[in-house]
Amino acid sequence: MNLAVSTPWGLAGLLLVLLPLFTSGMQASATPWLALMPADRLSSFIDAGLRLCAMTVIAALVLGMAGLHRTEQSLERIGHGAHVVLLLDRSSSMDNSFAGRAPNANNDGKDAEESKSGAARRLLTDFVKHRETGLIGVAEYSTSPLFVMPLTENKTAVQAAISATATPALGFTHVSKGLGMALSFFQQQSVTGSRIVLLVSDGAAVIDHDSEQKLREWFKQQQVRLYWIFLRTANSPGIFDKPEDSRDDNAQAMPELYLHKFFLSLGSPYQAYEAESPDALKQAIADINQLENLPMHYFERIPKQDLSATCYRVAGLLLLVLLAVKFCEVKR
Amino acid sequence: MTHRLKDYRLWCLLFALIAMLVLFIIPSKKQKSPTYNYTFIIDITRSMNATDYQQDNQAVSRLSFVKQTLRDLLRDLPCQSKVGIGLFTERRSTLLFEPLEVCSAYTEIDTVISKIDWRMAWAADSNIAKGLLSTLDMLKKSDSSVIFITDGQEAPPVNVNYQADFSGLRGQVKGMIIGVGGLQTVPIPKFNSQGEQTGFYKPEDVPHRSSFGQSTLAPSQIKGYNARNAPFGNDVVTGNEHLTALQETYLEKLSAESGLGYARLADLQSLALALKNSKLATEKLVQTDIRWQWALLTLLMISLVYLPGIYQYHRFFR
Numbered sequence: 001m002n003l004a005v006s007t008p009w010g011l012a013g014l015l016l017v018l019l020p021l022f023t024s025g026m027q028a029s030a031t032p033w034l035a036l037m038p039a040d041r042l043s044s045f046i047d048a049g050l051r052l053c054a055m056t057v058i059a060a061l062v063l064g065m066a067g068l069h070r071t072e073q074s075l076e077r078i079g080h081g082a083h084v085v086l087l088l089d090r091s092s093s094m095d096n097s098f099a100g101r102a103p104n105a106n107n108d109g110k111d112a113e114e115s116k117s118g119a120a121r122r123l124l125t126d127f128v129k130h131r132e133t134g135l136i137g138v139a140e141y142s143t144s145p146l147f148v149m150p151l152t153e154n155k156t157a158v159q160a161a162i163s164a165t166a167t168p169a170l171g172f173t174h175v176s177k178g179l180g181m182a183l184s185f186f187q188q189q190s191v192t193g194s195r196i197v198l199l200v201s202d203g204a205a206v207i208d209h210d211s212e213q214k215l216r217e218w219f220k221q222q223q224v225r226l227y228w229i230f231l232r233t234a235n236s237p238g239i240f241d242k243p244e245d246s247r248d249d250n251a252q253a254m255p256e257l258y259l260h261k262f263f264l265s266l267g268s269p270y271q272a273y274e275a276e277s278p279d280a281l282k283q284a285i286a287d288i289n290q291l292e293n294l295p296m297h298y299f300e301r302i303p304k305q306d307l308s309a310t311c312y313r314v315a316g317l318l319l320l321v322l323l324a325v326k327f328c329e330v331k332r
Numbered sequence: 333m334t335h336r337l338k339d340y341r342l343w344c345l346l347f348a349l350i351a352m353l354v355l356f357i358i359p360s361k362k363q364k365s366p367t368y369n370y371t372f373i374i375d376i377t378r379s380m381n382a383t384d385y386q387q388d389n390q391a392v393s394r395l396s397f398v399k400q401t402l403r404d405l406l407r408d409l410p411c412q413s414k415v416g417i418g419l420f421t422e423r424r425s426t427l428l429f430e431p432l433e434v435c436s437a438y439t440e441i442d443t444v445i446s447k448i449d450w451r452m453a454w455a456a457d458s459n460i461a462k463g464l465l466s467t468l469d470m471l472k473k474s475d476s477s478v479i480f481i482t483d484g485q486e487a488p489p490v491n492v493n494y495q496a497d498f499s500g501l502r503g504q505v506k507g508m509i510i511g512v513g514g515l516q517t518v519p520i521p522k523f524n525s526q527g528e529q530t531g532f533y534k535p536e537d538v539p540h541r542s543s544f545g546q547s548t549l550a551p552s553q554i555k556g557y558n559a560r561n562a563p564f565g566n567d568v569v570t571g572n573e574h575l576t577a578l579q580e581t582y583l584e585k586l587s588a589e590s591g592l593g594y595a596r597l598a599d600l601q602s603l604a605l606a607l608k609n610s611k612l613a614t615e616k617l618v619q620t621d622i623r624w625q626w627a628l629l630t631l632l633m634i635s636l637v638y639l640p641g642i643y644q645y646h647r648f649f650r
Contacts, residue, residue: 148429160429160431
């Protein structure tokens with residue numbers, strides 16, 4: 001019961017509660033001296049009751065006006081869910097379709113092809129909508145990482161961040177900085193449920209040695225699971241491709257393969273999905289939704305409860321009593 | 333019966349009960365109140381690191397002052413107002429999130445503003461006119477007002493032959509340009525790749541004139557002109573482009589061309605006034621709780637009933 005009022009100075013009105021202590025609220029009758037009357041227990045009970053009634057009416061009115069409410073509470077619960085950071089690629093190529101074309105170009109009267117970022121946006125919005133418990137945050141990266149939305153329960157906020165990726169994409173792919181940003185989301189969070197970084201990208205980049213070291217360390221410290229949804233453009237190298245020529249077997253020529261190898265070597269749980277179409281992307285997201293439901297502690301928020309209506313109801317009812325009693329008053 | 337009706341207390345109680353009944357029947361009324369929908373586009377180019385604001389007797393950078401002021405402003409906005417955040421660098425801006433209702437998403441918006449950093453810039457140029465143009469183009473379909481917060485420092489300087497043309501967008505987007513910075517020139521801090529400051533930008537670090545496209549001068553007037561190798565001549569140009577100050581006349585010109593308002597960021601009050609005074613508000617019908625008015629009336633009535641009559645005490649005054 002954490003009670004609070006919205007306008008504390010309004011409580012000064014509570015002083016009025018004292019009024020019924022001084023007067024009976026009845027017209028003085030012509031009986032000369034009360035002491036002449038024999039003491040009557042019932043009468044004093046009724047008198048005290050009526051005064052109490054009036055005091056309660058005044059107190060309830062004042063509390064109602066001051067805006068009495070129960071503050072927002074959080075209830076600890078155990079459920080299934082995860083803390084998910086969506087790490088989205090904002091590099092320019094994301095605005096192309098899976099076939100590697102700019103959408104709307106040359107579609108011969110057929111439906112326009114969906115861009116990779118468009119498909120990701122649509123399916124991730126859906127993903128967010130269907131997560132029941134847990135927190136979701138959003139980070140983006142192109143040449144530099146962008147902090148977009150902290151881990152939050154507010155799905156509208158996450159969806160606003162996802163739909164803002166409809167604005168044109170930015171620059172290059174600098175995945176290590178993006179991963180660093182995503183991992184930093186978990187720094188002040190207690191470890192509960194599963195912690196996931198969901199990387200959605202259509203390309204990879206070489207990670208330099210220093211960043212590699214740091215990422216290894218952070219992944220281990222934060223106990224984060226990594227999912228990589230690779231949006232593969234037609235005819236481009238994939239994650240699982242083996243180099244045909246041994247001369248191409250290096251990080252510069254096949255950054256996707258090498259990034260995949262690096263993720264495998266992290267030692268923390270890692271799963272890669274290669275999506276070549278919106279349907280494959282949908283499948284990958286559904287998979288993750290299924291997998292990531294470990295037991296976790298979470299706090300259910302119980303919003304603030306307005307109690308002023310109750311106050312007014314009490315006041316109204318007791319006022320009715322007072323008025324009824326008033327009609328019973330004997331007058332001579 | 334006549335006795336009873338003479339008692340003013342009865343009337344007070346009756347009146348109080350009627351007021352209570354009205355309270356339950358008409359608990360709220362619709363009232364027009366202004367709400368706002370802003371998309372703040374914040375300049376995060378290097379010149380925004382210049383420290384020419386004071387906060388708690390400490391020099392703070394333009395960017396951190398902007399962040400602090402916006403966070404304070406966020407607290408002032410009425411519920412049902414919306415705020416979106418975007419960043420500007422190079423020659424365009426990006427939207428971090430679409431406008432969110434300020435009361436339900438206060439923590440989220442506040443955290444995002446606090447995390448804005450100059451290192452989020454994806455490229456280092458600062459071409460403000462082009463940035464503004466692309467921002468307006470990007471947001472012309474949204475019903476949010478664009479608040480473009482910048483110091484107006486173009487880097488590299490703009491070639492007057494290739495200026496942004498706002499004629500197509502004029503009047504389509506409402507909003508304001510907010511000028512940030514002092515009018516005195518100050519040096520721009522320089523950082524290394526670890527984010528540590530390593531001094532300030534020096535004259536030789538930055539271009540002092542535009543070398544894009546064709547020069548505005550006739551070739552005969554350019555010293556050392558060579559159409560292919562030196563279209564701008566071979567003179568060493570020096571200038572003050574390594575220093576920065578609020579380019580107010582330039583921003584006023586941009587605001588006039590693009591049909592936006594202009595205000596300078598001095599403190600929270602002036603910013604709030606500028607943003608609320610302009611025509612950016614939309615009147616929304618908001619249900620306002622008026623129960624307190626009826627409750628006050630009831631309280632007054634019941635207090636009258638129990639008000640100690642002066643006649644009871646008049647003997648003290650005798």
